[in-house]
Amino acid sequence: MNDFLQFLSEPLAQRSLWACGIIGFSNGFVSALVVLRRSSLQIGTLSCALLPGIALAILLFGLFQLSILLGAVLAGLMVGLGSLFVSRTSRVDQDTALSVLHTTAFALGYIILIGLGLQQKVDDWLFGNIMSMGDADLWIAYGIGAVAVLSITALQRPLLITLFDARSAATMGIPTRAFNYGIFSLIILVLVSSLQAVGAFLTLGLLVAPAATMYLLTDKTSFLFWGGGLIGGLGAIAAFFLSYPLGWHLGATIIVVLGIFFLLAYIFSPRYGLLRRRGNKA
Numbered sequence: 001m002n003d004f005l006q007f008l009s010e011p012l013a014q015r016s017l018w019a020c021g022i023i024g025f026s027n028g029f030v031s032a033l034v035v036l037r038r039s040s041l042q043i044g045t046l047s048c049a050l051l052p053g054i055a056l057a058i059l060l061f062g063l064f065q066l067s068i069l070l071g072a073v074l075a076g077l078m079v080g081l082g083s084l085f086v087s088r089t090s091r092v093d094q095d096t097a098l099s100v101l102h103t104t105a106f107a108l109g110y111i112i113l114i115g116l117g118l119q120q121k122v123d124d125w126l127f128g129n130i131m132s133m134g135d136a137d138l139w140i141a142y143g144i145g146a147v148a149v150l151s152i153t154a155l156q157r158p159l160l161i162t163l164f165d166a167r168s169a170a171t172m173g174i175p176t177r178a179f180n181y182g183i184f185s186l187i188i189l190v191l192v193s194s195l196q197a198v199g200a201f202l203t204l205g206l207l208v209a210p211a212a213t214m215y216l217l218t219d220k221t222s223f224l225f226w227g228g229g230l231i232g233g234l235g236a237i238a239a240f241f242l243s244y245p246l247g248w249h250l251g252a253t254i255i256v257v258l259g260i261f262f263l264l265a266y267i268f269s270p271r272y273g274l275l276r277r278r279g280n281k282a
Contacts, residue, residue, distance in 0.1 A: 007244060012131060016250070019133050019141060020236035023197045024254065026145030028210030028232020029152065030190045032224035033183055035211040036163050042080075042098055043207055047191055047200045049079035049102040052109030054125060059112055069140060072195060076188035079105050081181065128199030128251030137196060144193040148186055152225065159183065160221060198251035206232065209258035216265040216272045235261055 007013050034043055053075025054068050061067040079101045086101075087094035113122050124132065133141075152159065162169040162179045169176050187207070194203045211228035218227065239253040246253070267274045 015133060015135065015138055016130050017237065017240055019130055019138055019197060020240045020250075020254070021233050022138070022141050022145055023130075023194050024206070024210075024236025025229040025233035026141070026148055026190055027194050027203075027206040028235075029145075029225050029229035030148050030187060031207050031209070031211035031228045031232065032214075032221075033152070033159075033163075033187060034207050035215055035224065035228075036160075036221070037183070042083075042095065043187060043191065043204060045098050045102040046076055046080050046188065047195075047203045048106045050076050050192060050195060050200060051122075051125065052105040052112070053078075055109040055112035055116075058116060058118070069192060072192045073189060075105060075109075076191060077185060080184050080188055084181075084184070124199070125195060126199045126201050127249070128195070128197050128202060130197040130250050133196055141193045141197075144189050148190050149229070151186060155179075156222070156225070198254055202251055202255045205255035205258055206236075209255070209262050210235070213258070213262045213265045216262075216269045218271070231261055232258070 008017075050072040053071035053073070055071075056075075057067040057071025079098070083094050083098035083101055086092055086097035090097075110122065158169065158174045159179060161172065162174055162176050163183075166176045166180075169179075191203055191207060194206050197203075198206055210232035211224045213231050214224050214227040218224070235258045236254045239257040240250060242248070242257065243250040243253040248256075265273070270276060
């Protein structure tokens with residue numbers, strides 16, 4: 001216990017705790033968009049598409065945090081929006097285009113990074129290392145999270161109309177195509193902000209599980225955003241306090257905790273839980 005309290009007094013631990021809360025809340029808040037769009041698998045493939053942007057940024061500009069961030073964002077946007085473009089200009093659907101583009105991009109990024117001798121960094125980007133986040137990383141995560149939360153809150157009504165009924169939204173004068181591209185871009189930005197925390201392979205859980213858990217607990221769409229944010233933030237903070245004494249990887253522990261929250265809601269939800277449904281059938 002004394003070792004843990006001493007660990008909490010260190011700037012590294014305090015910075016990591018703040019990162020857990022900020023990244024957990026912002027990802028949980030935005031996860032409502034992913035659940036409502038039913039695009040969790042697309043986001044999962046996009047997370048791996050960030051790697052080539054990181055690789056090219058390091059190859060061209062060196063190992064600098066800002067260039068890595070911009071490279072990851074650019075790669076995610078190019079693959080994500082590129083899949084939309086291909087699907088609208090060919091017979092290939094978006095899921096197929098995204099699969100081809102993201103696997104090609106991931107393979108290219110992996111080859112470049114290994115060629116640069118950055119095997120350890122590859123592991124960090126694939127599986128996360130929240131303890132390595134510096135003050136600049138924390139401010140970037142905070143800035144992206146603030147932009148995401150404020151944007152969605154301010155535009156929630158037209159966003160929801162676009163998600164549920166794009167035709168009606170268009171007749172109301174809502175620029176549906178711009179909103180769809182905007183939603184996609186916002187999700188990619190939040191995805192990038194969590195890359196260092198949980199890595200490309202695990203970030204999907206952080207961007208889906210919070211709102212998916214709330215979806216089992218409520219019928220009110222607005223609750224998915226704020227409830228998802230609270231579940232994401234509290235789950236990440238709980239994982240922080242669990243990972244140290246258990247000796248577990250923090251990023252993986254965050255996803256495990258969020259998975260447990262989802263499982264508990266699936267079984268015990270008073271509205272849509274497994275036990276409730278079985279009781280109704282009986």
